[in-house]
Amino acid sequence: MIRLSNIQLPLDHNDTAIEESILSMLNISAEQLVSVNVFRRGYDARKKTNIMLIYTLDVETTNNEFLLAQFAEHQQIKETPDLNYHPVAQAPENLTERPIVIGFGPCGLLAGLVLAQMGYKPIILERGKEVRERTKDTFGFWRKKILNTESNVQFGEGGAGTFSDGKLYSQVKDPKQYSRKVLNEFVSAGAPDEILYVSKPHIGTFKLVAMVEKMRAQIIELGGEIRFSARVDDMHIKDGQITGVTLADGEQLHSKHIAIAIGHSARDTFEMIHKKGIYIEAKPFSVGFRIEHEQSAIDKARFGPNAGNEILGAADYKLVHHCKNGRSVYSFCMCPGGTVVAATSEENRVVTNGMSQYSRNERNANSAIVVGIDPSDYPGGPLAGIQFQRELESLAYVMGGSNYDAPAQTVGAFLRNETPKDIGTVVPSFKPGIKLTNLADALPDFCIEAIREAIPAFNKKVRGFAFDDALLTGVETRTSAPISIKRDPESFESINTKGLFPAGEGAGYAGGIMSAAIDGIKIAEAMALSINAENTLSNKN
Template identity: 80%
Template sequence: MIRLTNIQLVLDHDDQAMTSAVLDRLSITADDLVSIHVHKRGYDARKKTNIMLIYTLDVETTHNESLIEKFAKHQLVKATPDMSYQFVAKAPADLQERPVVIGFGPCGLLAGLVLAQMGYKPIILDRGKEVRERTKDTFGFWRKKILNTESNVQFGEGGAGTFSDGKLYSQVKDPNHYGRKVLTEFVASGAPDEIMFVSKPHIGTFRLVTMVEQIRAKIIELGGEIRFSARVDGVQIDNSQITGVVLADGEVIHSRHIALAIGHSARDTFQMLYDSKVYIEAKPFSVGFRIEHPQSVIDKARFGKNVGNPILGAADYKLVHHCKSGRSVYSFCMCPGGTVVAAASEEHGVVTNGMSQYSRAERNANSAIVVGIDPSDYPGNPLAGIDFQRALERNAYVLGGSNYDAPAQKVGNFLKGTSSETVGSVEPSFQPGVKLTDLSKALPDFCIEAIREAIPVFNRKIKGFALEDALLTGVETRTSAPICIKRGKDFQSINTQGLYPAGEGAGYAGGILSAAIDGIKVAEAMALSINTRHEKSA
């Protein structure tokens, strides 16, 4: 087939317009055209009065080869690449050692699935509960302020991405089309077909729950073993080679190939690894607030008269501002038509995050507005960033009333430096609840200064962003892990052979799709290493 990129059509085009665009691009007649398949569809809303759909199309004609040769120097006409996934290895018939995967979020999910599909029968450990029990615990916290520190937004089957907008796009380079493998598996497990072709696919929490269960069942069917409520409290290392893990109940599981896909909030595990001399570095992350606007305000600012078009759906945005101080402020994890949720995993701390259902039909839009933090802001050992985050979370707990309500403030008051007394037209979506206060006390002064500078700038890009009644809720601290567990080109820890740091918690991903892609890469590296070791011992 022939792949055509950057085919631009008006928002409400008909099928004939697409056909005509293909015929025009390839200079062929209708008789030469066999079929058209939409590989990717996005939109350009920079001119909201003239929104254009941008397509990547796979086209079949009666003479593909000659056309590919004819357009050899044309950057927008190429042969369709083979995007099918090819397994790199197959488990030996007499497999002597089962790999272990710690963590069952997007990274561990795909690492476990690919290992199982290659016949390695992985043992997967997660400190939290299976996804439906975890959902009950999480909703219990939101409604009744009862926090289960082992089963919450951060910990349990599906990882932190389960309670999110379910975004499935990433900016990571993916020459081997691992992302296609991820999306294919998700669709096979119940995700909507459209995630294969829309440019910014998402699933939403409730659909993610069902999808995760289906993948779990597939892993088990292929011989994998999944253990919940199985927190890893120790590692066994012999002469720089990992040999096993110690569970909280004292059980030891022996393996010389262990993937570490623990997510960005497993602070006690980070400490255990550091104490065990696994090499860890501090890394940058970001902190800030969640901001809520009426979704209608964002829709109008982005789409104008095209608001409500089903192809466009609820509008999103992506914003960044480089401050006079040298700091950067940017939007993060924008959730159209969603809610702000409590994401604490430790007692006496308040953490915010954003979540949407597939429909994105809630009244408010929300996004994190965060400021970049550098290790120089929290000098100390490599885990000092955790202390920095924790201090902000505990301070937010006190500002919110010491009962897991979150501190909040209207944008107008925040910009003026005055406390909010009542909410305005934007009703807070955060559960359990909010306490209006002065958020200038919630973050370091340099963060407050940067956000106050950025919001009016963002208002020039998104009219209504600085709406007086828009609501800020704090604090957003878990944007990414504050550490990086360094690994080499073989995906193994640089000082602990057989340990494979992976995903967000190790500093190698930033979202569902990139974490899942990293899980596949780590699974491949583990499989190749297992086979090499097996061949040497044969």
């Protein structure tokens, strides 16, 4: 096929515009055009009164080879790359050892699925519950303030991404088209076909729940095994080689190929692996607040008179500001038409996150507004970042009333450094609830200073961002893991523990659903190649 890129058409273009653009670009007749597939559709909203749709198209003609040769120097006309996923290995018939995957979020899910598809029959261990039981526990916390520390926003089937906006795009380099593999698997599991071509695909929590169940069923059908409520409390290491794990109930499982895809909040597991001597180091992350505006205000600011257009959907934004004090403040995990949710996994702590459904039709838009920090801000060794997070979350718990309500402040009051008497027109979405206070005490002074400088700067890019009634809710601390489990860039194994494959967000190698899922595929491939190499060597001996 032939790929045509950067085809720009008006937002209100007619049904024949795409075909007409193809015929004009390739200088062919309608009879020569066999088929058209939309590979990507994005938009350019820099001119609000003239928003353009931008297409990438894959077309089949009666003479592809001739046209590709004719337009060989044309940057917008190229051969369509191979988008099919090609497994790197297949499990040997005499396989004697099953690989283990710890964690069943996006990374562990794709690692387990790809291993199962290649015939390795993985054992997947998830400390939380299966997704529907986990959903009951999570909503129970939001409604009744009853926290299950093993089944919540952070822990359980589907990982933290289940209770999020469900974004399925990433900025990671992807020359092997792993992202296409992920999207195809999601569509096969029930995701809408549009995630294959819209520029910023998303799913939302309720659709993710059903998809995860179908993908779990496929793993089991292919011979894999998934265990829930199976927290790993110990790892067995002999002469620098991983040999197995011990579960919380005392059961021991043996394997020399183990992936650890535990997400960014498995603090007790981070502490355990550090004690075992597995090399980890502190790394940068970010802390801040959630900010809420009415979605209609964001739509108007971004799309002008085209606000509400069905193709454009609910508007998002991506903002960054470099402050005078040397800090960077940026928006993170923006959730159009969503809600701010309670995301703690530990008792007597308050953590915020954002979530939205596929429809993105809730009243408010929200995103994290966070400040970048690094290990110099929390000295004390590889685990110091965990303690830093815990201190902020415990303080937020107290500031919110010590009952899991979150501390909150209107933007106007925050900028004026005063405690608001009441909320304004932006109604808080956080459950269980909020307590109005002065958030100046919720973060280190350098963070407050930076955010106070950034919000007016963001207002120049998104009009109304500094609206007095917009609402800040604290605290956002789980932007990423505060540690990195270092791995070899070639083998993907821990740099000092053979057979252990650190993966995903918890290891410091991903930052969202898509990047975590892509990393899961890479880890599955690395494990498969390692298993086959050892199996070949064993047979020779």
